[in-house]
């Protein structure tokens with residue numbers, strides 16, 4: 001995406017109102033490029049296009065100035081209503097060097113053909129130019145002031161104005177000759193005049209169509225090209241095709257006009273992960289669990305987009321932004337008890353006060369109580385003016401419109417301060433928090449109606465293995481039932497994500513590739529089990545390796561086998577071991593925090609507890625071990641067998657005992673770390 005400029009060289013250091021360009025791929029933008037003049041820009045674009053064509057890629061190159069003029073102008077100037085006739089006409093006449101150009105003179109020359117008072121106006125030079133009005137006062141234009149596109153796009157500028165705030169006139173005059181050359185040199189296709197069946201597509205954009213002001217401290221043009229590039233590069237081919245389906249043969253059109261909501265939505269979509277996001281530092285052999293977790297935490301970023309909805313509908317979702325309290329809680333000082341309210345603390349001894357008429361109940365607008373009088377007041381009622389203290393009704397006798405009670409009582413007793421819970425304007429909840437029942441209550445109490453939340457993380461679950469049969473069917477000799485899928489689907493659901501059942505695939509590479517492709521369309525993360533090692537029938541790892549986007553994570557953990565971590569069509573794949581005990585452990589220890597991160601929530605360490613062991617074990621140094629465990633009589637007992645084929649042990653257990661990386665000699669009474677399944681959200 002390129003933000004153009006009609007002026008001269010803008011100097012060495014990056015600045016606003018210069019030419020800026022930015023390249024993005026699959027939702028990831030590179031650093032915006034500052035291009036100080038059009039010569040530099042044309043060279044940079046030429047090199048970029050050459051490199052992309054050589055790499056077999058296609059480019060959608062956006063430029064932020066009109067590709068055509070209002071209807072009738074091209075024909076009046078060149079004799080043809082073909083926009084390219086106009087491009088060539090300008091290319092033959094525009095003279096451009098970094099320090100000067102002839103745009104005002106050429107505009108004057110054109111104006112003279114049409115009577116000398118328009119269509120162009122604004123002279124940026126000191127000297128007068130024959131036929132080019134400086135002001136709009138004595139200006140005359142027989143063509144439309146704006147193209148159809150500019151009439152539709154609020155705030156878009158006329159192409160006849162050559163200077164001043166927001167003027168694009170000079171950009172068109174100085175841009176089209178460059179585009180004419182690029183088009184010829186690269187046989188590029190220009191939108192919307194030609195079908196975009198070439199390597200390079202040149203498309204008109206207008207960043208302000210959907211973008212507001214740049215964040216503080218950023219150069220607007222740089223930020224805008226980056227945002228547009230990033231957004232357009234996330235669009236699925238179908239969406240892009242729909243947005244490009246426009247009929248504007250002479251004037252051209254602005255990309256995205258009429259699809260603004262869709263563009264805004266796409267820009268709320270976070271960037272995809274890169275293919276090398278699971279790469280391990282070179283030379284790594286067995287990665288300790290801690291290090292593996294730190295790597296995951298560093299490498300993974302949220303992949304889900306966001307949407308806004310009422311708090312009540314948003315439970316279970318993850319906040320995409322910090323939420324600020326719209327109102328204090330409580331909004332006014334109020335009473336915490338049923339009793340009688342008055343002003344000020346009272347010393348020891350008996351106190352009598354006249355009661356005012358009526359009462360203050362929860363929901364009542366606060367009234368007024370004269371000094372020296374008391375008012376009947378009920379829990380939750382806002383304190384009337386003149387009341388700051390409440391005495392419990394149990395401590396009071398009432399007769400003849402008077403109350404009596406024994407002091408002492410402190411000023412402010414039995415009341416709640418305004419904002420003692422939450423103060424308006426404070427951050428009530430931070431981005432990444434999941435909205436559970438307590439959070440829903442807090443948001444509601446803080447006067448928050450709508451919240452911006454992440455879309456649910458869709459997790460595809462896929463079992464692989466020739467031996468697998470669907471549970472409930474008949475298994476032939478040598479076959480086993482698919483135990484991992486029902487387990488993993490339910491784990492995903494309990495972790496708070498959206499499980500997508502992608503079924504089973506035999507050990508067949510083509511079938512697996514097709515299923516991974518389908519899963520990459522249906523989900524944000526693919527969870528496979530089986531076939532993740534480096535054996536003959538380990539097709540998950542083989543396919544991901546072939547795709548050039550896999551790392552086998554050999555983690556020093558038991559139970560566990562290598563994890564195949566990779567990317568398939570832009571979607572991360574978590575290749576879990578086939579063994580159900582290892583699959584569950586790996587899903588709990590590595591899969592769960594990774595999913596949390598992808599879903600946009602805070603990194604989640606499971607809450608563990610230090611408890612005495614009820615077992616004996618001699619543990620070697622060099623790996624972290626997880627034992628199926630449960631608490632009985634305040635002690636952690638572990639499943640009789642550590643055999644990783646024993647699915648019954650998972651069901652027997654209520655949690656895991658985590659034995660750290662170092663060697664350990666455990667006897668009954670040794671303190672060990674117990675992590676209940678509930679700590680993992682199960």
Ligand code: AMP
Pocket residue numbers: 463464465467468480481482483484485529530531532533577578579580
């Ligand atoms: P693999 O990782 O494919 O080598 O499988 C390791 C072990 O786990 C083998 O004994 C498989 O038969 C078994 N296994 C793989 N997938 C499943 C599954 N979905 N359900 C139960 N056992 C499985």
Ligand code: MG
Pocket residue numbers: 464465466530531537578
């Ligand atoms: Mg297998």
